[in-house]
Amino acid sequence: MNTDSAKFTNKRLVLWLLSPLGVLFVVGGTVLAFNQKDAPAWFQVIGSLAAVITALVVANKQARDTAQARRSKDDVVFRLVCGVAERAAAVSSLLFQNFDTIQSDDKAARVEIMTTVEEQLLAMRGINPVDLPLPDMVEPFLVIRGALEQSVVMARLLSDTGMIDRFRCATALSMNSQAIHVAARKLSGMRLA
Structure with a gap:
């Protein structure tokens, strides 16, 4: 896989993972407008999802980097x-x-x-x-x-x-x-x- 297609794939992955966050922000904002006592729970949900998504993106990048390093070593x-x-x-x-x-x-x-x-x-x-x-x-x-x-x-x-x-x-x-x-x-x- 060349770097351009890898970057495109990474962007698609990030957008795919971030789209649920956008939906949660909209839903959370709507809920906040009507019911402010649920606001901390919504912020916690959004923060937890952001942490999970970040962990997935970082793990994916580390796996790709490890595989690339192994291929380089094998080639040498x-x-x-x-x-x-x-x-x-x-x-x-x-x-x-x-x-x-x-x-x-x-x-x-x-x-x-x-x-x-x-x-x-x-x-x-x-x-x-x-x-x-x-x-x-x-x-x-x-x-x-x-x-x-x-x-x-x-x-x-x-x-x-x-x-x-x-x-x-x-x-x-x-x-x-x-x-x-x-x-x-x-x-x-x-x-x-």
């Missing part, structure tokens, strides 16, 4: 998770493409690659799946995080010891990279309601 979290997922896909490709570099004697290159991958893993761990705005986001998010964690473990073993089955490691890195790309596409294809 959604964009954050999609961005982290895209970077995880890029990092998993980097790891697979630099398979030989990870095993090389070039320590600086190995450290740079591993630092980039581990930074991305930390970003993934910093997001709590419970806070995701859509329940359907949890599974692909966990797939990405799990595959990235496994890839980091394999890359560390390959980098540090070199005493790992190269073919098995390359296969795991390739499969994890594919799984991360598929899950990242699935996340980016989702839409908030």
Whole structure:
């Protein structure tokens, strides 16, 4: 709902709620003209109705504001998770493409690659799946995080010891990279309601 239609709806609501008050004022004024001893009771009725109407209007506004704040938060979290997922896909490709570099004697290159991958893993761990705005986001998010964690473990073993089955490691890195790309596409294809 855009703001113009919301304002129009709010005005209609206020007018709808205030119209009984106007009727009460007219009726109350007529009664006062003929019977002044009932005046305090009429003022009490009018005041009570005004308080109830004010409470309804305030509660309605607070509910709309709370819903808008929730939608804004969900949008921010959604964009954050999609961005982290895209970077995880890029990092998993980097790891697979630099398979030989990870095993090389070039320590600086190995450290740079591993630092980039581990930074991305930390970003993934910093997001709590419970806070995701859509329940359907949890599974692909966990797939990405799990595959990235496994890839980091394999890359560390390959980098540090070199005493790992190269073919098995390359296969795991390739499969994890594919799984991360598929899950990242699935996340980016989702839409908030």
